[in-house]
Amino acid sequence: MSGINARPGDIPHSKPSFGEREVQAVVAALRSGQWSGGPRVSELESLLAGRAGVAHAIGVGSGLGALRLALLGLGVEPGDHVLVPAYSCVALPNAVLACRAKPIPVDVTRGSWSISPEKAQEACAAFQPKAIIVVNMFGLPAPMNGFEGNGLFVIEDCAHAFGVRADHRHCGARGDAAIMSFHATKLLAAGEGGAVLTDSETLAHSVRNFREYANKPPHGNRLNDKMTDLAAALALCQLERLDEMIAERRRLARRYTECLGPVAAQTGAFLLPEWRPGHIWYRYVLELTQRSAAGVVESMREQGILTVKPVEDWRGLGDPPCPVADRAYDRIVSLPIYPSLTEEAQTRVIAGLEQACTRRGLR
Numbered sequence: 001m002s003g004i005n006a007r008p009g010d011i012p013h014s015k016p017s018f019g020e021r022e023v024q025a026v027v028a029a030l031r032s033g034q035w036s037g038g039p040r041v042s043e044l045e046s047l048l049a050g051r052a053g054v055a056h057a058i059g060v061g062s063g064l065g066a067l068r069l070a071l072l073g074l075g076v077e078p079g080d081h082v083l084v085p086a087y088s089c090v091a092l093p094n095a096v097l098a099c100r101a102k103p104i105p106v107d108v109t110r111g112s113w114s115i116s117p118e119k120a121q122e123a124c125a126a127f128q129p130k131a132i133i134v135v136n137m138f139g140l141p142a143p144m145n146g147f148e149g150n151g152l153f154v155i156e157d158c159a160h161a162f163g164v165r166a167d168h169r170h171c172g173a174r175g176d177a178a179i180m181s182f183h184a185t186k187l188l189a190a191g192e193g194g195a196v197l198t199d200s201e202t203l204a205h206s207v208r209n210f211r212e213y214a215n216k217p218p219h220g221n222r223l224n225d226k227m228t229d230l231a232a233a234l235a236l237c238q239l240e241r242l243d244e245m246i247a248e249r250r251r252l253a254r255r256y257t258e259c260l261g262p263v264a265a266q267t268g269a270f271l272l273p274e275w276r277p278g279h280i281w282y283r284y285v286l287e288l289t290q291r292s293a294a295g296v297v298e299s300m301r302e303q304g305i306l307t308v309k310p311v312e313d314w315r316g317l318g319d320p321p322c323p324v325a326d327r328a329y330d331r332i333v334s335l336p337i338y339p340s341l342t343e344e345a346q347t348r349v350i351a352g353l354e355q356a357c358t359r360r361g362l363r
């Protein structure tokens with residue numbers, strides 16, 4: 001997904017944004033000799049909690065680990081049902097399965113591509129789930145109303161959107177727990193890493209307890225979910241430049257929308273993402289109208305531009321039908337967007353897409 005097969009000169013699909021600040025911070029963490037269990041993880045935790053306005057943040061080794069520990073800490077047990085968006089990262093069902101619970105895919109809403117509140121209501125009646133994971137998909141804060149009640153725990157997945165407010169609440173503070181990922185391609189990149197955010201003392205205690213196995217009795221859920229201080233050093237720098245990065249992403253998204261609007265109108269080949277308040281444009285995705293995304297990815301690659309199908313379908317045969325997710329998996333293509341994308345590179349992406357839509361007979 002991060003352009004592993006990139007050739008020299010290719011425009012990568014994603015790329016971490018960093019400068020001398022990150023380099024110095026990692027060197028300082030190295031020189032300190034405290035590579036794990038040091039002060040940088042705690043500093044990151046208090047800044048994350050402060051930014052979201054929650055009582056606790058707990059740094060962990062990955063986003064998947066954060067989801068798993070949040071589910072466990074909320075009391076998800078073997079055999080429980082957990083609702084997850086049918087169009088989402090496979091890390092979600094993996095975290096549910098790791099708790100020996102059953103992930104129930106729920107269809108998403110066209111346009112926002114996040115879990116549909118109406119479909120989630122139906123699934124609540126049918127499956128009596130213990131929890132639901134709501135993803136702020138592609139950087140757009142998801143609607144969070146109407147999930148609470150019936151003992152259903154809500155986890156807000158902030159891997160794609162953090163640092164903004166929606167419905168008068170900060171992202172990261174809109175459920176019983178929130179999770180973050182600091183994987184190299186995410187909004188805040190630190191190589192690997194994650195965090196659980198919550199107001200609940202009990203949940204925070206449980207996550208802290210289970211991320212660490214040293215000097216504790218054997219337990220199948222103690223899988224070493226600790227974050228390193230090297231990753232925390234990077235994440236701290238990324239958090240410091242978050243507002244700047246969001247502003248840059250919005251600027252790039254505006255330019256895509258301005259330049260691609262006429263191409264969409266002329267060719268009818270794709271729909272632009274809607275401009276909605278709070279969107280931080282972690283991804284800029286197009287919905288193709290007449291052809292599957294794979295063809296466009298291929299013809300862009302021939303031009304040295306790496307676009308991707310942003311998520312791969314993980315659902316099984318017995319899963320409930322989800323027509324919007326089916327369409328999303330088939331038709332959504334993600335364009336390069338990151339603060340270090342130059343104007344020249346963005347111009348190449350726009351021209352490449354125009355060519356892919358006309359020459360390749362997308363009409």
Ligand SMILES: *Cc1c(COP(=O)(O)O)cnc(C)c1O
Pocket residue numbers: 062063064065089091092135157159160181182183192193194
């Ligand atoms: C990447 C991602 C995760 C998992 O994070 P990792 O750090 O890769 O384990 C979870 N949720 C979403 C929405 C993601 O994009």
